[in-house]
Structure formats: C-alpha cells, structure tokens
Amino acid sequence: MADLEKFRAETRAWLEENCPPDMRKPMRGEEDICWGGKRWKFQSEAQKIWLERMAARGWTVPTWPKEYGGGGLSKEEAKILKEEMRRIKARSPLESFGIWMLGPALLEYGAHEQKAHFLPPIARGEIRWCQGYSEPNAGSDLASLQCRCEDRGDHWLVNGQKIWTSYADESDWIFVLVRTDREAPKHLGISFILIDMESPGVTTRPIRLISGKSPFCETFFDDVKVPKEHAPGVSAVVGELNRGWDVAKYLLTHEREMIGAGGSGAIGGAASPGEVAARLVGVDETGRLADPILRGRIAEAEIDGWAFLLTMERLKDEAKAGKGMGAKSSMLKYYGTEFNKRRYELMMDAAGSDGLEWEGERSEDGKLARSWLRTKANSIEGGTSEVQLNIIAKRILELPDA
Amino acid sequence: MPLVLTEEQEMLRDAARGFLEAKAPVSALRKLRDARDEVGFSRDLWKEMAEMGWAGVLVEEAFGGSDFGFAGAGVLAEEMGRTLTASPFLSTSILAATALKKYACEAHRQEYLPKIAAGDLVMALAVDEKNKHAPAKTALRAEKSGNAFRLSGEKTFVADGHVADKLIVAARTAGAPGEEAGITLFLVDAQAKGVARERTIMVDSRNAARVRFDGVEATGDDVVGEIDGGWRALEGVLNAGRAGLAAEMSGSAQRAFEMTVGYLKERTQFGRPIGAFQALQHRAAHLYCELELARSAALKALQVLDESFEAAGAFCSLAKAKAGAVARLASQEAIQMHGGIGMTDEHDIGLYMKRIRVAQEMFGDPAFHADRIARLRGY
Ligand SMILES: Cc1cc2nc3c(=O)[nH]c(=O)nc-3n(C[C@H](O)[C@H](O)[C@H](O)COP(=O)(O)OP(=O)(O)OC[C@H]3O[C@@H](n4cnc5c(N)ncnc54)[C@H](O)[C@@H]3O)c2cc1C
Numbered sequence: 001m002a003d004l005e006k007f008r009a010e011t012r013a014w015l016e017e018n019c020p021p022d023m024r025k026p027m028r029g030e031e032d033i034c035w036g037g038k039r040w041k042f043q044s045e046a047q048k049i050w051l052e053r054m055a056a057r058g059w060t061v062p063t064w065p066k067e068y069g070g071g072g073l074s075k076e077e078a079k080i081l082k083e084e085m086r087r088i089k090a091r092s093p094l095e096s097f098g099i100w101m102l103g104p105a106l107l108e109y110g111a112h113e114q115k116a117h118f119l120p121p122i123a124r125g126e127i128r129w130c131q132g133y134s135e136p137n138a139g140s141d142l143a144s145l146q147c148r149c150e151d152r153g154d155h156w157l158v159n160g161q162k163i164w165t166s167y168a169d170e171s172d173w174i175f176v177l178v179r180t181d182r183e184a185p186k187h188l189g190i191s192f193i194l195i196d197m198e199s200p201g202v203t204t205r206p207i208r209l210i211s212g213k214s215p216f217c218e219t220f221f222d223d224v225k226v227p228k229e230h231a232p233g234v235s236a237v238v239g240e241l242n243r244g245w246d247v248a249k250y251l252l253t254h255e256r257e258m259i260g261a262g263g264s265g266a267i268g269g270a271a272s273p274g275e276v277a278a279r280l281v282g283v284d285e286t287g288r289l290a291d292p293i294l295r296g297r298i299a300e301a302e303i304d305g306w307a308f309l310l311t312m313e314r315l316k317d318e319a320k321a322g323k324g325m326g327a328k329s330s331m332l333k334y335y336g337t338e339f340n341k342r343r344y345e346l347m348m349d350a351a352g353s354d355g356l357e358w359e360g361e362r363s364e365d366g367k368l369a370r371s372w373l374r375t376k377a378n379s380i381e382g383g384t385s386e387v388q389l390n391i392i393a394k395r396i397l398e399l400p401d402a
Numbered sequence: 403m404p405l406v407l408t409e410e411q412e413m414l415r416d417a418a419r420g421f422l423e424a425k426a427p428v429s430a431l432r433k434l435r436d437a438r439d440e441v442g443f444s445r446d447l448w449k450e451m452a453e454m455g456w457a458g459v460l461v462e463e464a465f466g467g468s469d470f471g472f473a474g475a476g477v478l479a480e481e482m483g484r485t486l487t488a489s490p491f492l493s494t495s496i497l498a499a500t501a502l503k504k505y506a507c508e509a510h511r512q513e514y515l516p517k518i519a520a521g522d523l524v525m526a527l528a529v530d531e532k533n534k535h536a537p538a539k540t541a542l543r544a545e546k547s548g549n550a551f552r553l554s555g556e557k558t559f560v561a562d563g564h565v566a567d568k569l570i571v572a573a574r575t576a577g578a579p580g581e582e583a584g585i586t587l588f589l590v591d592a593q594a595k596g597v598a599r600e601r602t603i604m605v606d607s608r609n610a611a612r613v614r615f616d617g618v619e620a621t622g623d624d625v626v627g628e629i630d631g632g633w634r635a636l637e638g639v640l641n642a643g644r645a646g647l648a649a650e651m652s653g654s655a656q657r658a659f660e661m662t663v664g665y666l667k668e669r670t671q672f673g674r675p676i677g678a679f680q681a682l683q684h685r686a687a688h689l690y691c692e693l694e695l696a697r698s699a700a701l702k703a704l705q706v707l708d709e710s711f712e713a714a715g716a717f718c719s720l721a722k723a724k725a726g727a728v729a730r731l732a733s734q735e736a737i738q739m740h741g742g743i744g745m746t747d748e749h750d751i752g753l754y755m756k757r758i759r760v761a762q763e764m765f766g767d768p769a770f771h772a773d774r775i776a777r778l779r780g781y
Contacts, residue, residue, distance in 0.1 A: 274776070274780075278780065287777075288777070295776055299772040299775055303724055306720055308695055310702050314701070317406045318406055399666060
C-alpha cells in the first residue's frame with residue numbers, strides 16, 4: 001500500500017513536470033488522437049514531445065514488459081497512472097491498433113523473437129498497424145474467410161481481398177487472417193500472418209462513410225510474397241500454422257474491450273448530453289432543463305452510462321493483470337457501443353436544428369452530426385451487437401446452439 | 403479501493419448463502435404467508451442471524467456487533483434477496499443502526515446498539531406519508547410545548563412497523579412541507595400513548611404499517627441528530643437503506659435470472675430447448691449485461707458509504723435507480739420466459755416479481771432517483 005502511494009506521488013510529480021500544457025486539454029474528437037507510424041505528421045510540437053517522453057518510460061503501454069518497450073507496471077500501478085493522467089486531464093500520448101489489438105495477441109501467442117522485433121516500435125509509435133480480418137463475404141461469419149496463402153518454400157504467397165480495413169492507407173503493416181488449409185474445417189485452416197504494406201502487390205482503395213470521411217479501405221493482395229521470416233528467427237506467422245483462429249479470437253476480445261470503453265467517452269473526452277442540453281436547450285428558473293421529457297431521458301442515460309463505467313472498472317479489477325477478460329469483453333462491446341449511440345442521439349435531440357448543419361465554421365463542419373453518424377458504426381465494427389449477444393448467450397450463459 | 407469483494411466479504415457471502423439456502427429458502431416465506439403469520443418473519447431465525455453477527459453487521463464490536471461495514475451489509479442483503487428471506491434486516495440492522503451509529507447521542511447508542519446486535523430489538527423508520535416517496539414533503543407535525551414535543555400525523559409504508567419496538571419518525575418542527583430544513587428525527591416507543599398501528603400485508607407477503615400519531619409525547623432527549631436540522635441524518639439513513647435495497651434487488655434479480663436461464667435450457671418446444679431460440683437468447687444476454695451494471699452500481703454505493711459516508715448520496719441514487727429498473731426488467735422477463743407456469747402461485751418466480759416491485763418502490767423508485775441525479779448534476 002505504501003509503495004503504491006509512493007508510486008502515485010512520483011507519478012504525479014513526473015506528469016506535472018513532463019506533460020505539456022497543450023496536452024492537458026481534452027481531445028475535441030478523433031482528429032486529436034496521436035496514431036503514430038512512419039507517415040505520421042504530428043499536429044503540434046507538444047504532441048511529439050508528449051509521445052517521446054511517455055514512450056521513453058514505457059508509459060504508452062504501461063503494463064507491457066519493459067523488455068518489449070512497456071512500462072512493466074502492475075495492474076494497480078497502471079490504474080494509478082490512469083487516475084493521475086485523468087487528474088490533470090492529460091491526453092493519451094498514443095493510440096493504435098498495435099496497442100489495442102496486435103500487442104496483446106503477440107504477448108499471448110508470439111514467440112520471444114516476434115515480441116522483441118515488433119512490440120517496441122509499437123510502443124514508440126513508430127510503426128502503425130491495421131487489421132485485415134473482414135472480407136466481402138466474411139463479415140459476422142468471419143471464419144468463412146477465403147484470402148489465400150500458399151507455402152512457396154522460402155516465402156508465403158498471398159492472394160485475396162479484405163474490406164473495411166480501417167486506416168489501411170495510412171498504416172505501415174497489416175495483420176491478416178488468411179486461409180492456409182482449404183481442406184480443413186473452416187476454423188482449422190486459418191493462419192494469422194504479418195505483412196508489410198509496402199510489399200509489392202498490396203493496394204488499398206478508400207471507402208467513404210456516411211459521415212463523409214474515409215477512414216477505411218478495401219485492401220487487395222495480388223501475388224504478395226511474404227518472407228517466412230521478417231528477420232532472423234522472426235516468423236511471419238503468429239502462433240501455429242492453421243491455428244490462427246485462436247489468435248484472432250483472443251485479439252478480438254481486446255478489440256471489443258477497447259471499442260466498448262471508447263463508447264463510454266473514455267477516448268475523445270466526449271461531452272455529456274446533460275451539459276450539452278443545458279447549454280443548447282436552456283434551463284428553467286429552478287435550474288432544471290427546460291424540456292422535461294428530454295431531461296428524463298438524459299438522466300436515465302446518465303445512470304446507465306455511469307453504471308457502465310463502474311462495470312468496466314469492476315471487470316478490470318476482477319481480471320488478472322495484463323490478461324483479457326474473455327467473453328465478458330462482448331458485454332463491454334455490446335453495452336458500450338449501444339450506449340454511445342444513445343448518447344449521440346440525445347445530443348442530436350438537444351442540439352435540434354443547430355446539430356444538422358453539415359458545413360461551415362459555426363458547426364465546425366458538422367462536427368456533431370458527423371460524430372453522431374460515426375457512432376452508428378460502433379455496434380458494427382469489431383463484431384456487431386447481435387454477434388456479441390450470441391457470444392454472451394453461448395459462452396457466458398451456455399445456452400444451446402440453435 | 404478495487405471494485406470487488408474482499409476475501410473476508412467473499413467468505414461472508416459463502417457462509418450466508420449456505421445458511422439461507424438451508425434455513426430460509428423461498429419455501430420459508432411461502433410458509434409464513436400461508437400461515438398468515440402475524441410477525442411476518444421468524445423470530446427464532448432472526449436470533450440465529452444475530453448470533454452470526456448479521457443483526458449487528460453495522461454495530462461496533464464494543465457493542466457486540468460484527469462491524470462488517472456497509473459493504474458487508476450489502477453482501478448479506480444480496481444473499482437475502484436471492485432467497486427472499488423475510489427478516490427485519492433492512493429496518494433494524496441497516497436503517498436504525500445507521501441512524502443510531504451515525505447520528506444518535508452516546509446514551510442512545512449505548513442503550514440500543516447492543517440490543518440491535520443481539521437481535522432483541524426491532525426498529526422501523528417512519529418517513530413516507532403519501533403513496534410516493536418524498537421525504538422533503540414531511541408534514542407530520544411535532545409541536546413544541548415547553549420542553550416537550552407532541553407528534554401528530556400519519557406515516558405509511560413503514561417496513562416492519564407492525565412489530566417494531568421503536569420507531570424513528572421524521573417530523574416537521576419548522577418550515578413547510580417541501581422544505582428540507584425544519585425536519586427532526588424522533589425516537590418513539592411503538593407502545594407510546596397516541597400511537598396507533600395498522601399492519602399492512604403487502605404484495606410480497608412482507609409487512610409494513612400505517613402508523614397514526616395522535617399527540618404523541620416526545621422530549622428533546624428522544625431526538626436523533628439535530629432539531630430542525632434532521633435532514634442530513636434522514637438523508638444519510640435513507641442513503642444506507644437505498645444502497646441496501648439495491649444490493650437486495652440485485653440478489654433477487656440475479657436469482658430470478660438464474661432460474662430463468664435454467665428453464666431456457668430445460669424446457670423443450672418445437673423439438674429443441676427454448677434457449678436455442680435466438681429471440682430469447684438475445685433478451686437473456688441483454689439482461690445479463692444489465693444485471694452486471696446493477697451489481698457494479700450497488701457495490702460502489704456500499705463501498706462509498708464505508709469510505710466517505712457523506713459523499714455517498716449520488717452513488718446511492720445511482721444504485722437504487724439502476725438496480726430498481728434492472729430488477730424490474732429481470733422479473734418481467736423471468737415470467738414471460740417461463741410461460742404459463744410462471745403465472746402460477748406454485749412457482750417461485752412470481753414471488754420474486756412481487757418482492758422486487760416492493761423493493762424498487764421503497765425509498766424512491768427509479769424515476770425519483772433519476773430526478774435526484776439530474777439535480778445533482780445541474781440540469
Ligand atoms: C467503421 C468500421 C470499421 C471497421 N474496421 C475494420 C477493420 O479495421 N478491419 C476489419 O477486418 N474489419 C473492419 N470492420 C468490419 C466489421 O468487423 C464488419 O463490418 C462486421 O464484422 C460485420 O460484418 P458485415 O459488415 O459483413 O455484416 P454482416 O455480417 O453481413 O451483418 C449484417 C447484419 O446481420 C446480422 N447478423 C449476421 N449474422 C448474424 C447472426 N448469426 N445472428 C444474428 N444476426 C446476425 C448482423 O448483426 C448485422 O446486423 C469495420 C467496420 C466498420 C463499420
């Protein structure tokens with residue numbers, strides 16, 4: 001206990017000293033996130049310094065082992081770091097699919113050489129990863145994927161198409177699910193492979209979303225040669241050949257936990273509907289929101305949102321340090337994303353016609369409307385809400401198959 | 403403080419579950435109901451619970467209690483919620499014990515807390531006057547005459563009020579109904595002259611009372627907390643009760659859900675278990691999530707009561723609102739998914755719906771607490 005208090009004091013002092021003032025302002029939205037990568041252009045000097053300082057301590061990935069670029073913190077210490085960062089409203093120095101998804105999967109399934117090769121550049125924000133899971137005909141039924149990968153002796157040959165690959169056009173590397181055995185039952189012929197996006201034969205084509213933005217792409221693999229080893233002893237395949245589904249599923253639990261947490265406004269410093277409504281709709285003489293029905297709906301949502309945050313906290317406290325929470329991540333994914341959609345519907349209700357402006361300075365180019373539309377993807381990406389409910393029913397409640 | 407039970411609390415839970423399943427299962431409540439038992443709970447059982455330290459769960463060891471704190475009390479409430487155990491635990495061990503421990507003078511503490519811990523004294527909180535919880539609207543008058551007060555008015559929905567030895571009564575000593583200032587808490591002997599009690603058998607087969615006060619005499623010595631400034635104490639006591647009820651409802655809802663999921667696996671229609679139908683799977687999975695949220699909210703409220711009692715108001719409202727709404731949903735889904743059998747008196751699931759209905763109404767329904775949270779948040 002005393003050690004933790006000491007850690008808190010030291011952390012507080014270090015943050016005070018090292019977190020630039022500009023990094024203590026809440027993020028306005030996704031556009032303020034630092035994603036890193038070879039092609040990353042820092043939005044400010046402060047963003048760059050903040051990343052460098054945090055990475056030097058391993059605090060971009062606080063619980064990863066030190067030898068792989070992490071901070072080596074215990075679960076309790078990591079919680080304290082988070083609390084202390086929240087205290088000064090410090091922004092997250094780095095977010096990435098490498099941190100949320102690939103890292104945990106490598107830590108669990110990777111060989112030491114793979115961890116030593118790939119994890120430190122993720123921790124430092126030098127290499128940006130994207131996720132090649134979904135295909136045009138393999139969405140919810142992901143295990144039916146067909147992207148083909150053949151053994152050509154000294155290399156793998158990959159052919160096929162992925163879709164909905166977020167940030168594929170800005171990423172350096174991609175982790176891909178490929179079919180390495182076409183005869184085996186569908187779950188048993190899949191492998192998890194790491195591919196450099198600069199390899200000849202990899203192309204991307206952006207897809208535009210209803211929010212008007214294009215954060216994701218179609219990704220094509222045409223006779224892409226992937227070396228068996230990316231460096232001496234560093235296999236391109238993670239885990240066993242043909243057992244990539246285990247890795248894929250494990251990774252998904254981390255992705256879902258992450259998306260669920262994002263839904264609660266944990267990233268992006270989202271405003272609460274109560275605040276937005278008080279500002280936009282106005283309050284009556286007793287200080288109560290002028291629209292009583294909206295007020296009631298917001299209060300009910302606030303209760304659910306708060307109870308959800310506490311549930312995330314509880315599940316983290318229950319889980320073992322550095323481990324995922326298995327099927328319970330489906331609960332966070334389902335509830336958090338459905339809640340986030342509800343939150344944005346309320347904010348749109350509160351904003352009224354102001355919230356409908358799509359262009360121009362007043363609305364910051366339709367910021368609210370675009371964010372509102374973006375949230376609709378929350379309950380689709382990373383596995384739909386229906387799929388999460390299926391998982392809860394099967395894995396947690398152990399209900400029979402249909 | 404991690405948002406999980408401590409090892410000690412887990413042991414308490416396991417012991418309580420074993421005891422209650424053996425000694426106070428749902429069939430015990432059924433028996434009390436069918437026998438039209440006048441007390442509404444078993445005094446022998448309550449004595450046994452006292453011996454295990456449950457009656458004195460909030461009472462200091464010096465007074466013979468076990469002092470497990472609010473989180474410990476929540477563990478017991480949750481377990482009693484699972485088995486629908488009838489006992490004066492809420493009225494006496496949570497509400498009255500909180501009032502005495504936090505707000506009473508040393509003489510009262512010394513006199514009553516040991517008796518509570520020993521299971522020898524049943525107390526009840528008399529606060530509501532109308533059909534909906536609205537403590538600030540307390541209208542029951544306590545007229546000052548010389549050194550004394552005379553209480554006149556009516557109280558309703560006084561849990562265990564029909565058998566309580568002592569009543570803690572919220573009365574108005576100043577101001578007008580609707581104002582938080584001007585309320586005073588009195589400790590009144592249930593047998594005192596001018597007290598008339600009507601036992602009200604409730605839908606859940608538990609008992610409450612409507613109590614009339616007709617010029618009942620009290621003195622300054624009978625006051626708990628401050629004269630005219632009783633609001634703080636009343637809020638503190640109610641907060642503890644709300645968190646306790648949230649834990650109880652969480653337990654009842656959890657148990658009703660387990661019975662329902664069990665039934666989904668066992669009942670066959672169209673040649674397969676009904677639990678194979680996705681329409682039911684998704685509703686059950688959604689309910690699972692909601693139950694997890696209710697549990698987190700209840701545990702947090704209890705922990706905050708232990709750590710910083712005065713700051714617990716919003717957390718207790720959160721817990722009461724969330725657990726109330728979720729337990730209601732759980733009981734509704736439970737009956738629907740049981741089909742016709744769920745509507746029979748013979749099946750236990752209906753008893754869960756009834757108890758949950760009462761518990762979610764007591765000390766503020768979800769709407770009351772949503773309103774309170776909105777106010778606290780400034781909208
Ligand atoms: C913004 C965004 C970013 C994404 N980023 C990535 C990424 O980076 N990498 C990547 O690989 N993928 C990504 N995805 C893809 C995402 O994982 C898929 O869209 C998702 O898994 C659903 O697949 P689908 O689109 O083919 O829908 P479908 O599977 O066709 O689903 C259509 C509807 O049918 C329902 N349905 C399907 N099966 C069942 C069932 N068994 N029971 C009940 N209902 C069912 C679904 O819930 C849904 O409502 C992204 C998607 C979005 C929207």
